[in-house]
Amino acid sequence: MIEYNGILCISGDQLIKTGLNPNGIMSFPMYRKLAYTKKKLEILRQGKGEGNHALISFDSLPPKYQQMAKERFGDPEVESQKEGIMEYLEHDQKAIDFFKLHKVGYDENEKGLPEDIQRLYSNNAAVLNALKKAWDDHVVNISGRNKRPLSGKFWNRAAKAIQNLPKDWQCDLPKNPKRLRIKLQDYIKYGYEEILSGKWGNQNTRIITGEVGEWLVAQWSARVPKVVVSIEQLHALYNKEADERNREAGKMVWKKIKSSVAIRDYIYRPDIQEKWYAARYGELAYKEERTRQHKTKLATFRDSLWYSDGTKLNFYYQDKDGNTKTANVYEVMDVYSECFLGYYISRTEDFEAQFFAFKMAIQTSKCKPYEIRFDNQGGHKKLENGSFLSSITRHGINTQPYNGKSKTIESAFGRFQAGYLKEEWYFTGQNITAKKKESRTNMEFILANLKNLPTLERVKEVYLEKRMAWNNDPHPGTGIPRIEMYRTSTNGKAQEVDFLDMITMFGVTTKDPSTYRSSGITIEVKKQKYEYEVLGADGMPDNDFMRRNIGRKFYVRYDLEDMSVVSLYEKDASGMRFITLAQPYIKVQRNLQEQTGDDLRFIRQMEITNKLQRIANVKSSNELLEKYNLHPNQHGLNAPKPKGINMRKKPVDIGEIEKEVSNMDAMDQANKEADRTLRRTQKQAKKNKIDSQRDFNKKRAELLKQLVNN
Known part of the structure; x- marks a missing residue:
């Protein structure tokens, strides 16, 4: 197969099967039918005698014949791409010298590029040179034809070609055809500088x-x-x-x-932005962006080899709506003793099930396993990406997919199903591929007793009983109870764990970093948002940390069972680096009716802290501008003052805040006492009035009686 005018072609001599060419892939009648009757074959050059055969566009062949050609002659795309670019490829000595002599950094930090980078960049230059020559020839060949589709084909094939180069010519040029074309254009315009990575x-x-x-x-x-x-x-x-x-x-x-x-x-840089933000964008913009913001609540009146695997929990149960359901169980098993160490029952095999099953296993064993083997299903990718598995074991290894025999736990769990779970009438049967009738359930009996199925809670209780029976029953190889085998065995290379190890191991790290803002840092776990901020030793927000790190991104490590404290990390070339701890963002009550003295004290103190921060920032900025004769006052202009701050007023001491809140509390108490006194007075007056009325009525009755007697 060859290229003709930039199009990949197959010759008629290779394509058509004749007496002289029995190895062809298409009969002559079929060729005539496709070429002249149906006009499906694109003939780019007619045959003109011996040695000058017709050329047919490879892409116009029906898929069947394209596949036959590939099987006979090899993939034309790959072969032609390699041959095409290799025809133009040669070392560029000027590029080699340029990258060898190029220096990065300044003064005592100035140094040359690493040798592997020099080689990579020299290869990039050589490949780009080859692409330019190939493109120039291509433009000549397609002169007078529809250039757009042919140009697109050229760059699509060029992008594939650079990915199939020999090892000595490997490069890191863009794999996307459009970006590759732009890269060549920039290279032609700017030269070797264009190849240098921005990181240098x-x-x-x-x-x-x-x-x-x-x-x-x-x-x-x-x-x-x-x-x-x-x-x-x-x-x-x-x-x-x-x-x-x-x-x-x-x-x-x-x-x-x-x-x-x-x-x-x-x-x-976040710490440098702190120095110019107010001066450039205005002090109020600084206040909104870089001082701590309050969050308010709306008014309200309320943890030598282990195997792990997830499978169906082989019990039917009835949910609260009367529907028949099954659940999943994720189990962690010690291979030596066949002892089940940790498990978790859930609707699906996901990250949460695996996390809690491993946590229970570590709590049971009180040490880290040397090796854990698991399949690559469910949430295991998330466990690996979050460095969870590497924290609890030396070796975390994927088992071979679709090979259940290689997983000891599947064999053990099969025996557990057949010998223990099958005892219950609502047993679902074993794996769907099981052939023995004893491995299946009696669906007639199940359907006749759907209303008598247990609840999920009862299923969990029964499953726990079966697990305990399994662990306490003799191991088939030793006759010793599995749990006893596990407890009496020792492993000198198993690392014991303590409380702090548990925190480190079972803290889940977010996949992506979150940005620390003046309103703290927010993460989302299982569609629920959690907000945190760094607090000082006094339990108040650490404003120094906040203003130095606004805009900085941190990875957050948390415990699914305790979200009250999280850890903040930064990621660099050496890995994850611990920064500090953060706690739930302090919120105050929005409505006055529910605000407490602590709320009022906190609000007042934060207002003062924010104002002092703004004043200090303005002072620092003004001093810097004055030093370089750049202050507005030095040029007959006025610098704007912070809004809402009396710069001459002495800052309020925290003691004054305490006194203010105390006075508020005392005032509230006095008002309550006054209300009680008033109510007592009103009640006594009413009682006196009643007593007076009784005395009057009594005297009146006596007088009337005397008058009657007289």
């Missing part, structure tokens, strides 16, 4: 320290005499300033920065 440019940030960093922050903060409108402008301004300082000093004082990316990374 980040070495520039090492020089942005001390005075340089301070100067950059000041310029980015300044409103006068001119506003730096972009990072690119700041980059140009810095290099200009570096040139001037170096010229005045007659030596290298500030080294120029090649890429604006280095400045962008520095300026937008």
Whole structure:
């Protein structure tokens, strides 16, 4: 198979079966029918005699014949791609020298590229050179034809070709055809610099320290005499300033920065943003973005080899709606003793079932296993991605899929089903592939007693009884009870666990990092959101941590059974690094009727803390601007003052807050006492009035009696 005008073709001599060519894949009558009657074959060149055969587009062949051609001659796409690019591929000595001499970093940190990176980038240059030559030839070949589809085919095949190069020519160019084409265009425009990965440019940030960093922050903060409108402008301004300082000093004082990316990374670091945010966006914007925000509640009046596997719990049960159901059970078993160590019953085999089954197994054993084997179903991927399995065992190994005999637990569980679970009349039967009649259930009896099926709670109780019976019964190999075998055996390489180990092992780490904001950090577990913040030793929010880390991303480790404390981690080249602990975000009651003295005290103290933070930030920013003659006051203008803050008023001491709340409490108490006194007075007055009325009526009756007698 060859290319003709950029299109992959098969010759008529290879395609058509004749007396002279019995190895062809299509009869001549079929060829004529497809080519001339149905006009399905695209003939790109007619045959012109011996040695000059017709060329037929490979893509126009029916799938049946395409497959036959691949089986006969090999995959034309792969072979032609390799041959096509290898025709143009050659080493570029200029690229080799460029990457060998290229340096990254500055001053004492300046160093060359690693040898493997040099080789990779040199290969990239050679492949891009080859693609350019191939594209130039392709453009010539397709001259005068519909270029768009042919161009698309070229880049699709080129993208596949670079992925099938020999090992010595491996590269890391884009696999997407469109991105590969853009990469070549940029390479033609910018040269070898385009191949350099951006991460090497980040070495520039090492020089942005001390005075340089301070100067950059000041310029980015300044409103006068001119506003730096972009990072690119700041980059140009810095290099200009570096040139001037170096010229005045007659030596290298500030080294120029090649890429604006280095400045962008520095300026937008969370701890650096703290220094310029208010000056650039306004102090109120700083307040909203970087000071702690209250969250309010709406008014209300209310844990040498183990195997693990999940399978169906072979009992029917009836749910609360009267429906017939079955459940799943995930079991963890010690292979030596066949002792069941941990389990969890759930509707499906998911991450939660596996987590709690392993936790129960560790609690039972009080040590870590040397090795755990499991299948690759359910939530195991999540367990592996969260480093859970590596924390509880030295080796966590996937068992071979679709090979139940390789899993000891399946054999043991099969015997457990047949010898223990089958004792109950609501037994579902064993695996659907079981052939023995004794392994199946009596569905007629089940259907006749659907209303008598047990509840899920009862099924769980029965299953626990069966597990205990299994563990206490003799092991078929030793005659010793399985649980006794397990308890009396020792393993010198099994690591014992304590309380702290349990916390570390069974803390689940979020798959993606979450951003710490002025409103704390939020994670979602099983569709429920949890909000946390870092607190100080006094139990109050740690504002210093908050303002230094707003915008920073942390991985969160939590315990599914206790979400009251979580751990924050950062991930770098060395792995996960513990930062601090966080606790539930402190919330106060929104409505006054339910607010307590503690709520009022907390609100007042946080208001003062936020104001002091804003004042300190304004003062620090003003001092920096004044140092470089960039303060508005130094140019006849006024700097805006923080809104809602009396800068002259002495800050309120916490003791005053305590006194204020105490006075509020005393006032409330006095008001309550006054209400009680008033009610007592009103009650006594009413009683006196009644007594007076009785006396009057009594005297009146006596007087009337006297008058009658007289």
